[in-house]
Amino acid sequence: MTLGAAAACPKCRSALPGAMCNTPAPVRCPACDTLIQVEIFPAHFQPAATGQSAEPIVEEGVSSCFYHEQKKAVTHCDVCGRFLCALCDVEFNGQHVCPACLQSGKQKGRLPQLESSRATWDSAALLISLGPLIVFPAVIATAPIAIGVAIISFFKPGSIVPRTRIRAGLAIVLSLVEIAGWIYAFFYAD
Amino acid sequence: MPDPAPKHQTPPAYKKVPGRGTNFVERITLYLAPDHLLYISGTGFTESYRRFYYRDIHALTVRKTITGLLFNALWGTLLFFSIIGALSADSAEGWVGWGIPGALFVVLLLINVLRGPTCVCEIHTAVQTRRLYSVNRLRRAERFLGLLRPLLLVAQGQIAPDELRQRIDAARQNAFANAAPPVIGQSPQ
Numbered sequence: 478m479t480l481g482a483a484a485a486c487p488k489c490r491s492a493l494p495g496a497m498c499n500t501p502a503p504v505r506c507p508a509c510d511t512l513i514q515v516e517i518f519p520a521h522f523q524p525a526a527t528g529q530s531a532e533p534i535v536e537e538g539v540s541s542c543f544y545h546e547q548k549k550a551v552t553h554c555d556v557c558g559r560f561l562c563a564l565c566d567v568e569f570n571g572q573h574v575c576p577a578c579l580q581s582g583k584q585k586g587r588l589p590q591l592e593s594s595r596a597t598w599d600s601a602a603l604l605i606s607l608g609p610l611i612v613f614p615a616v617i618a619t620a621p622i623a624i625g626v627a628i629i630s631f632f633k634p635g636s637i638v639p640r641t642r643i644r645a646g647l648a649i650v651l652s653l654v655e656i657a658g659w660i661y662a663f664f665y666a667d
Numbered sequence: 668m669p670d671p672a673p674k675h676q677t678p679p680a681y682k683k684v685p686g687r688g689t690n691f692v693e694r695i696t697l698y699l700a701p702d703h704l705l706y707i708s709g710t711g712f713t714e715s716y717r718r719f720y721y722r723d724i725h726a727l728t729v730r731k732t733i734t735g736l737l738f739n740a741l742w743g744t745l746l747f748f749s750i751i752g753a754l755s756a757d758s759a760e761g762w763v764g765w766g767i768p769g770a771l772f773v774v775l776l777l778i779n780v781l782r783g784p785t786c787v788c789e790i791h792t793a794v795q796t797r798r799l800y801s802v803n804r805l806r807r808a809e810r811f812l813g814l815l816r817p818l819l820l821v822a823q824g825q826i827a828p829d830e831l832r833q834r835i836d837a838a839r840q841n842a843f844a845n846a847a848p849p850v851i852g853q854s855p856q
């Protein structure tokens with residue numbers, strides 16, 4: 478095990494003695510005098526996990542992997558039932574899944590745990606309705622767009638964390654006010 | 668033929684970590700799930716998610732910065748000039764004209780003082796170090812550590828503080844002992 482960056486001062490990167498880590502209150506780094514707090518957790522001392530290698534088939538009557546027919550199957554996919562070698566076996570949420578099913582689940586949006594980004598339609602609608610207020614004439618074009626985006630947001634999955642639809646509602650109200658302002662300015666103002 | 672995709676799974680119950688920060692391009696927020704810390708960076712149109720599983724977190728570091736002091740100096744200076752301007756004004760309009768920005772600077776100064784000293788908080792795993800922009804005040808960092816520490820210890824198991832310190836010292840000594848001496852005139856490989 479080598480000294481990791483985590484056991485160093487976060488500012489000057491000088492190595493810290495154990496007595497300066499996991500202290501109840503911040504301490505001063507002996508090298509740079511910066512007030513620091515370093516919390517090291519047991520995972521820091523665990524060796525890096527190594528990947529598994531699939532065993533080749535050396536005898537007859539042994540099931541082979543669906544994806545690597547020369548490799549010995551060790552389990553089956555809990556979704557599609559295909560035999561999998563140690564290399565293809567992905568453990569996910571307590572299930573054994575093959576890479577194809579995992580990819581398919583990710584693409585279909587069924588596995589929120591694997592999602593790395595989402596479009597936030599409600600925030601976009603609010604931004605589109607608020608942003609062009611700086612240049613008021615632009616809202617004649619952006620207000621209908623904002624209403625459209627806000628309506629779309631009701632049918633699309635929102636953020637991965639729970640939040641209300643208040644942004645979409647605000648965007649619609651604001652855009653309607655902008656449109657009303659334009660109609661007033663166009664037809665009634667002198 | 669089975670549907671070649673796992674059944675739809677609901678996202679875990681997330682609990683928001685107080686505070687939000689920005690790196691000038693994105694707005695950063697943190698959420699706690701039963702088994703991971705969710706780092707959300709949003710641009711307003713999209714959100715990107717990074718998950719730090721509790722079992723993988725090696726360390727959390729916090730260091731005090733002078734950003735808060737610099738902002739105090741900025742708002743203080745602007746407030747000073749507002750007061751000078753208001754004192755030198757000889758009309759009600761002048762008083763109001765200098766008073767409004769002065770009041771704004773007082774509020775900004777008070778907010779900055781009350782929020783306490785600023786800091787940089789970083790999370791370390793085996794493969795990355797990431798700054799947590801939403802944990803940008805020392806007081807908030809302490810609360811955040813208080814929230815996260817028990818979750819990490821449940822996921823990783825507990826080591827006695829003395830043993831942990833001994834291991835850190837041993838790792839440090841190993842690193843020094845195994846380090847090759849520098850050679851003059853040769854750039855490190």
